[in-house]
Amino acid sequence: MNVVEVKNLSKSFQNVKVLNDINFQIQEGRFLALLGKNGSGKSTILNILIGNEKLDQGEVFLFGKDIKKDPYEIKNLIGYVSEKIQFSYPMVVGKFLENYGKFFDSFDLDFVEKAAHDLGISLNKQFDGYSRGQKMQIVLLAALAHKPKLLLIDEITSVLDASSRKYFISLLKDFTLKGGTVLITTNIVNEVQYFCDEVIFIENSSIKFQTALKDIPNNFIKIRVHDADHPILNEQGVVWVGINSDGTQSYIAPEDSFKIFPDIVRDLRAVTLEDLYIYHSQQGQK
Amino acid sequence: MKRILSFFIPQVILTVLAFFISILLIFLLVIALGVDLAWQAPLGGVLIWILFPFAAYFNRRVYLPTHLEWIELVPVKKSSLILSNVIINILKLICIILASNILWALFFSTESFREYFSFSSTDALRDSDSFLPDALRFFLFTLSMTICLVTCFITGKEWQQAGERREVLARFRERKFILIFLALCTLLGCLIFYYESIVTFLPLSLKMAFFCSLFITAFVRTGFTANKIYYNKMTSLLMFSVTFLMFSGILLFNTHKFLTSDIENTEKKLQEFTKLGFMTRYYQDDIKKNLMSSSIKNTQLTVSELKNIFQSGDYSSLYLEVFANWNKRCDEGDATACRLISNLIFAREGFRPIQKLRMACPQDLRGCYDLITHHSATERDIALGEDSLLKSCGASSNLKKSEINKDTCCSCFHSYWKNKKAR
Known part of the structure; x- marks a missing residue:
């Protein structure tokens, strides 16, 4: 079953088109990453899914229900995590979550307390008294506590420290293994490939590609070029992706480049998601 | 919800x-x-x-x-x-x-x-x-x-x-x-x-x-x-x-x-009237009715409050009618009316001291006393010689409040008036 179904979604802000004819689906149990440059519309998609923004055109279905009809009951099935969410209220977080949980059909406060203990976070402070990363962790725990079926996470990985990130990624993986679905937006591309199943790349208000991670190496090759004037660099689809320790430059190129330039050196390292991300970003700039 | x-x-x-x-x-x-x-x-x-x-x-x-x-x-x-x-x-x-x-x-x-x-x-x-x-x-x-x-x-x-x-x-x-x-x-x-x-x-x-x-x-x-x-x-x-x-x-x-209601709550109404300011002109009849009401018992209408009520003109019909009413009641022994007259006299600007004295005497003796002892003469008073009259009334007796009686006050006025007529 498609947990999320987006059809011909378009959205503009002050006459600037942010999303243009977006189409994608997310199946149950998938861990999907939404990639794109800053301002590409990733957060807007999440805001529309959670009902915080209205779509201009198109349709969005969550668990088969049209979000335009304000199906508030499905919020029991959705968890949303974002830095914008503040549990600011004149009471300690523990007490707040106790009351917050009453709004949902089920809320596991014990889970929150245990996880907070594991992370070394005390729930006896007001929300504003926590650091940025701690706030995000609390929001994430609260989102997981009411046992949603779909988690929408906006740019969390850049806020958390390495150990917390690892902790939560394992929680999320566990969540997907139990049938939950995760849609995460992020800019830290090189980490995504270790825990995501699929990626959607957004560039210039539209989706450039949507692919399973295992399919990436099949489309491109990575090459090393010594000579800055090598004719392959003028070919369509060749994109610089980094510099190596020996001074050579790494590029990714279409798979059939060897047929045209048999003298080029193949980089034995695999094409990563980050390489692909850079490739499509630069293609978008041309 | x-x-x-x-x-x-x-x-x-x-x-x-x-x-x-x-x-x-x-x-x-x-x-x-x-x-x-x-x-x-x-x-x-x-x-x-x-x-x-x-x-x-x-x-x-x-x-x-x-x-x-x-x-x-x-x-x-x-x-x-x-x-x-x-x-x-x-x-x-x-x-x-x-x-x-x-x-x-x-x-x-x-x-x-x-x-x-x-x-x-x-x-x-x-x-x-x-x-x-x-x-x-x-x-x-x-x-x-x-x-x-x-x-x-x-x-x-x-x-x-x-x-x-x-x-x-x-x-x-x-x-x-x-x-x-x-x-x-x-x-x-x-x-x-x-x-x-x-x-x-x-x-x-x-x-x-x-x-x-x-x-x-x-x-x-x-x-x-x-x-x-x-x-x-x-x-x-x-x-x-x-x-x-x-x-x-x-x-x-x-x-x-x-x-504008007929509810007998004169004290409260008078307080509200004092706040109305320039809008009192629209409530002249009601103000008159309440000020002349016999149900005023212990009102503490202050000088400024009376000023607010009687804004329009020194000799407006409202003022004269109310003053006449209070005069009559004071003569009949209504102490509240007598006190209101004192306030009213002080509230009204433009009256000469002698006019105030004439109005004060013989109705309200305390008002007369205050007028004599606290009077400050204007140029016009001095020109008319009335300031000396009032000073002499005060100086002649070193009056204490308890010593003021109707005769003391009125004799002062009468002697002035007699002298004025004689001139």
Whole structure:
């Protein structure tokens, strides 16, 4: 079953088109990453899914229900995590979550307390008294506590420290293994490939590609070029992706480049998601 | 909706209780300091205006969250969110207005004031307005009003979104519209205050309506955002105008109904009339009826209050009719009428001392005494030789209050009058 179904979604802000004819689906149990440059519309998609923004055109279905009809009951099935969410209220977080949980059909406060203990976070402070990363962790725990079926996470990985990130990624993986679905937006591309199943790349208000991670190496090759004037660099689809320790430059190129330039050196390292991300970003700039 | 209200109402109640207690503590502090009576009216006024920033602060602390906060993530209908917001804001509004009324009653209730401080009837002859210099009152009033208006607006959505104080102030400075509006409101407040010293420029009802409208606008701005129904500048202004017209209409209508009714509540009506200022011309018949009513028992109408009532002309028919009525009642032994005549004589400007003396004598001996002992001659009095008459009356006897009798006062007048006729 498609947990999320987006059809011909378009959205503009002050006459600037942010999303243009977006189409994608997310199946149950998938861990999907939404990639794109800053301002590409990733957060807007999440805001529309959670009902915080209205779509201009198109349709969005969550668990088969049209979000335009304000199906508030499905919020029991959705968890949303974002830095914008503040549990600011004149009471300690523990007490707040106790009351917050009453709004949902089920809320596991014990889970929150245990996880907070594991992370070394005390729930006896007001929300504003926590650091940025701690706030995000609390929001994430609260989102997981009411046992949603779909988690929408906006740019969390850049806020958390390495150990917390690892902790939560394992929680999320566990969540997907139990049938939950995760849609995460992020800019830290090189980490995504270790825990995501699929990626959607957004560039210039539209989706450039949507692919399973295992399919990436099949489309491109990575090459090393010594000579800055090598004719392959003028070919369509060749994109610089980094510099190596020996001074050579790494590029990714279409798979059939060897047929045209048999003298080029193949980089034995695999094409990563980050390489692909850079490739499509630069293609978008041309 | 029940879940939302059960979550927020206890917090609202706790916060409002804290608000009430802090106001009462301020009041008790004022009493404990033994503040001079003359300071209490303006100090009370300043404290009431300071209620506004307190109210706005507490409103900010107890609000239904706005703009993608956790409340939008819970499975609750948006209509329930909005309705809950309305209920919570109305509850807060009622509590704040109640606090304002209690404080107003504590500071301005004549019975409680005078009972506590043994307010003597002699003092009623003096102008009971502020002891503080006008400039200082002016400054205090505009300062407190500016604080309250600034706080009301700052505690809107901008504060909640900004988070950091620096950012809030930076955003506030950028809002030219708010600054202009603040300046206009402050100017209006200054005009209200300034003219109040001389004539009552606006009835109390309109002033109440103005600030209630500010309340509502400030409160509503921090709510009603669950469904992104934001109030931008124009809608804020519209909201303010609508509530102002609504409140002022209701208050003025009720005031009018009360003043023109046949309900026998003369004392209260007279107090309301004194606040009407220039609008008394529309209530001449009612004012006359109440002033001449025999049900006036222990009214403490002060000189300034009588001035407010008798604004139009020195020899208006209202004044003469009322004065004649009181004269007659005083002759018949009505002590209240006699005292009112004294107040009235002092309230009326333009009468020469001898005219005042003639009117005072033989009706009210105490008034005569005060006139003799406290008279300050004008140039005209001196030119007519009346100042020496009055001085001689006072100097000739070194009169004490208890020694004044009808003959003493009248003999002074009669001897003058006799001499004048002889010339």
